[in-house]
Amino acid sequence: MLPNGFIDLHSHLLPGIDDGCASIDQSLACIEGLVAAGFVGSVCSPHVCVDCCSHNTPASIEVAVRELQREVDAAGLDYRLWSGAEVRLAPTTVEWFETHGVPTLGEGRYVLVDFWGGGWPDYCDAAIDYLQRNGYQPLLAHPARMSTEDDQLSAILVRLRVRGVKLQGNLRCLVGGEDGKLAKQRINRLLGEKHYFAVATDVHSPSCLPERLAGVELLRRDFGDAMLQTLLGDNPRAIVSAEAALAAV
């Protein structure tokens, strides 16, 4: 049985398969830091995109997660890993799903997607439609970091909300840091509007972990324990274990 604690839905812990941790030592260092901050498990969600990581598939990610779980167990860490992916929306995403299958976050039906281009092209809607038609729940990663202008982004997010797409915020955006002032303003606004369904670290390496974990305390300070528990505890737990998740807060 999984102990109480936070679950990180979005991370790049798998060594050497995308721009995340480069070695098992780095993966274990991240996990030790997460344990110290109250986390009990992570979804490994490497990038899946045509341009940079087309070799990552649900099957290959599953193998890599099992290997890392073995290392975690051997290191004596009580920490649970699940398979996932961060799927870059692209003109070929539906075709990719048809070929390789749909990578979910853990055992449920949630699928993490991201998008960096301007606006929201028709092929993004096509991928969302495909997922929903096939019984999956799209979860859009870190909208506060998208490059789209503010007004247009707000309109896109309202439209996605109406369509049932849920949002995942990055904890580092609360700090600002590398994500910048605009991302910080946006995540605070979206948290205030109760638009997020979950938050996560999106950790890539031990060196970037402290700044991401600092976001946990900022979320607690500015929005309270109850929201922190829902966004980093209850909803992620429900997502990975295929229970009914709570509402967005």
Ligand SMILES: [Fe+2]
């Ligand atoms: Fe990511």
